[in-house]
Amino acid sequence: MENKELTAKETALLLPQDAGVYRFFNKEKVLLYVGKAKHLRNRVTSYFNASKQHNRKTLNLIRQIDKIEYTVVNSEYDALLLENSLIKEYQPKYNILLKDGKSYPYILLTSERFPRVIVTRQVDKTKGTYFGPFSNSKSMQTILDLIKELYPLRNCLFSLTKENIEANKFKVCLEYHVKNCLGPCENHQSEEDYNEKIAQVRQILGGNLSYAKTYFKEKMQKFAESWEFEQADSCKQKLLRVEQYQAKSLIVNPNITKIDVLTLTSDEEICYLNFIKIKNGAIIHTKNIEIKKKLDETNEEILEMVLVNLHTENETDNEEVITNLPLTENLFPNLINTIPKIGDKKKLLDLSMKNALMFKKDRRQKAENGLSEEKVNKAVLDLQKALGLPKPPIHIECFDNSNIQGTNPVAAMVYFKDGKPLKKEYRHFNVKTVIGPDDFASMREIVKRRYQRLIDEDTELPDLIIIDGGKGQLSSACDSLKELDLFGKIPIIGIAKRLEEIYFPDDDVPLHLSKKSLSLQLIQRARDEAHRFGLTFHRLKRSNDTNLKSSLEQIEGIGEKTVEMLIKTFKSLKNIRNQSEEELTKVVGQAKAKILKEAFEKLMKIDE
Numbered sequence: 194m195e196n197k198e199l200t201a202k203e204t205a206l207l208l209p210q211d212a213g214v215y216r217f218f219n220k221e222k223v224l225l226y227v228g229k230a231k232h233l234r235n236r237v238t239s240y241f242n243a244s245k246q247h248n249r250k251t252l253n254l255i256r257q258i259d260k261i262e263y264t265v266v267n268s269e270y271d272a273l274l275l276e277n278s279l280i281k282e283y284q285p286k287y288n289i290l291l292k293d294g295k296s297y298p299y300i301l302l303t304s305e306r307f308p309r310v311i312v313t314r315q316v317d318k319t320k321g322t323y324f325g326p327f328s329n330s331k332s333m334q335t336i337l338d339l340i341k342e343l344y345p346l347r348n349c350l351f352s353l354t355k356e357n358i359e360a361n362k363f364k365v366c367l368e369y370h371v372k373n374c375l376g377p378c379e380n381h382q383s384e385e386d387y388n389e390k391i392a393q394v395r396q397i398l399g400g401n402l403s404y405a406k407t408y409f410k411e412k413m414q415k416f417a418e419s420w421e422f423e424q425a426d427s428c429k430q431k432l433l434r435v436e437q438y439q440a441k442s443l444i445v446n447p448n449i450t451k452i453d454v455l456t457l458t459s460d461e462e463i464c465y466l467n468f469i470k471i472k473n474g475a476i477i478h479t480k481n482i483e484i485k486k487k488l489d490e491t492n493e494e495i496l497e498m499v500l501v502n503l504h505t506e507n508e509t510d511n512e513e514v515i516t517n518l519p520l521t522e523n524l525f526p527n528l529i530n531t532i533p534k535i536g537d538k539k540k541l542l543d544l545s546m547k548n549a550l551m552f553k554k555d556r557r558q559k560a561e562n563g564l565s566e567e568k569v570n571k572a573v574l575d576l577q578k579a580l581g582l583p584k585p586p587i588h589i590e591c592f593d594n595s596n597i598q599g600t601n602p603v604a605a606m607v608y609f610k611d612g613k614p615l616k617k618e619y620r621h622f623n624v625k626t627v628i629g630p631d632d633f634a635s636m637r638e639i640v641k642r643r644y645q646r647l648i649d650e651d652t653e654l655p656d657l658i659i660i661d662g663g664k665g666q667l668s669s670a671c672d673s674l675k676e677l678d679l680f681g682k683i684p685i686i687g688i689a690k691r692l693e694e695i696y697f698p699d700d701d702v703p704l705h706l707s708k709k710s711l712s713l714q715l716i717q718r719a720r721d722e723a724h725r726f727g728l729t730f731h732r733l734k735r736s737n738d739t740n741l742k743s744s745l746e747q748i749e750g751i752g753e754k755t756v757e758m759l760i761k762t763f764k765s766l767k768n769i770r771n772q773s774e775e776e777l778t779k780v781v782g783q784a785k786a787k788i789l790k791e792a793f794e795k796l797m798k799i800d801e
Contacts, residue, residue: 201258202241208234211265214275217287218260225257226287226488227279229272233263251488254287269524273501287487289498298333300324300398307353307377307384308391310340324398327478340397343405343431344390347374401472405435449537453503453514454545457496458553461728462486464495465556467549469541470509478508481552493518500525515542572711573612576657579704579712580695582684586657587611591719592639592670593661594624594632595727604639605727609719619726633669636660641673654683661720663689664696671698688720750788755781 199207201217208215213233217226230236240247240255247255266272280288303309304321312333316323327333340346347353351363363378375382396404409432416425454469463485470478484495496518503509513529514520515538520530533539577585589609608618622639640658647654660670667687674680680698687696693713694703706713762780763769769777769789777786 201261202238204261205234205237205241208237208261208263209265210234212267212269212272213263213265214272214279216262216279217254217258218262219257220259222260224283224285226254226285227276227283229269229276231269231272233265237261237263248489250287254488268526269521270526273497273524274505277498277501277505289484289487289490289495298327300327300333300337302391302395302398305353306355307347307387309348310337310346310394311348312337322395336398339434340394341373342434343397344394345373345375346387346390346394347377349374349378351378353378399472399477402435406432409435449541451511451513452538452541453509453511454516454541455496455500455503455514456517456542456545456549457492457499458546458549459486459492459495460553460557462725463556464492465549465553466496466499467545467552468499468503468508469545469548470511471541472511479548480508481548483552483556493521497521497524515545517542517546570612572715575710576712576715579706579710580657580684580686582657584656586655586684588653588655589657589659589715589719590643590655591659591661591723592636592643593720593723593727594635594639594666595724603727604635605723606639606643607719607723607726609715612715614718614722621726632662633665636662636666637669637673640670641676644674644677644679648677648679654679656684658683658685659716659719659723660685660687661690661723662687663694664701667696667698686716688716690720693717748788748792751785751792755785 210232212229212231214227214229215233215237216224217228219225228236240251240258264275266275280290284290298312298314299316300323301311301313301320302322302324303311304319308321348368349366351357353363357363358378358380361379365376365379365381366374368374369376369381375387377384377387393405393408396402409428413425413428413432416422416428450472452471454471455466457464457466459465463483466482466484468478468480468482469476482499484499486495496516497520500514500516500520512527513531515531515533517532519532531538533542573585573587576582580586587610590606591609592604592606594604604622604624606620606622608615608620610618620643622642624635624638626634626638640660644654646652658670660667664687667685670685670687671680674683674685685698688694689696689703692703693706693708695706695716696703706716758780759769763772774786774790777789780786781789
């Protein structure tokens, strides 16, 4: 008897009820998704048993799952660490990809004899100790300038081994003569003295300025006692420099030490985070992070993923974190999580949240405005050339359908003028003539309605129409243009999202534009804006319908099917209440029409 291979759903039912990490593969054995779970079986089976609660992307993932693998671990925190590691290694399509920040510069304190302080973007832990990354190059340069003023350190590439120095292999350079270096290459400076200065540099880079302040204060006093006033004044100036730097960096009070602040705000598709690292009352590192949601991740889950990433990448070793959202209880061992309501820590939380909100506002403005002013005209001209248009597409209209699980089919049109969105000209469409989730028929309807109206009102027609979809969607839109005798008079294209392919009417071979081209970026911005605008409208409509259904289903004797018929016929609660009993009888029958009218009369008496 042959052993029948288990389906993914059957495999899910056999998973243990332990903490662990699960992995979804497709038929080609490509890793699609990595997830963590406190209870593996419960989490994985939820994908297959609660399909109505999933969004479109999650449903698409579920349809592709062919094989499930899992790894049991000791705790939920271990699961989070393993998940983070696997995502970075394999970068699955449906996972949020957390950037490790290595594109930002670090300050490296080398591990060689007579260490150097250098800036690098490449991380190799064998070369020394890294501080950063620094998302703000200005703050990094301020620290470097401070170190240079306080300590004359070498910046040459000589291999200063004991043997090389004793063999007189090197000669001092100009840096020695201008007193930026004390000449360890010719043994003018001892290794002990050099390392004492490096120890202070290490403390400063780690955010601890008290070590350097104590050192210069003691040196100043010793020089003064021995009447070496010039050296004493030099130490005094360096002490003042450290205090000035600390004064600029101080936030609340120096008693707040070794604390991280991580806050998150989000919209429908993107999370915006701000991270602040604090030691001895001073901000020593800040970072803004933007993460695009892939499936139905919660804000709390994303916050936890970012936090573990910050720790695994050694961007922080602080043992307390202030957040605006609660972390899962007992998830992070040896890490104190607080959401302060008052005091200095609350000021820090507000500061980070302010930065996160400003980051969100800045990103959204850039997305809405698209390309910079100097590139807009070039993008329009590039698009004309790339598509072979008779004139520059100054006026562009882009259409997108939106229906989730076949409910509330709606559509959206966005309007771009001179390469920039003109929001007052955006339009929403309720699909009226199509029953069920038929994207092609919906597209045919809304395109016809849009341009029939422009013709009736004798309004300017667009220079280019963009359809969010492939050949099928484009063909449906072209059918409507043919009915209106506009086909061939207005250029029209479709963009297929998977490979960003550009389709033309009656042409099976798509056009592939360079992903870096301004023309494709302009098309993508119009498409993404149409999708965002349509999705927002769809969610609002679905929410209103949910409230309407909830109100009607509370009436005793009125069931789900009756509610659906009423909504489909009369659209709103106000319209239903205004109908006569005879009109309601035509739709739901005499008995239920009577129940409805009696319920509405009781409600009116209560309102009075």
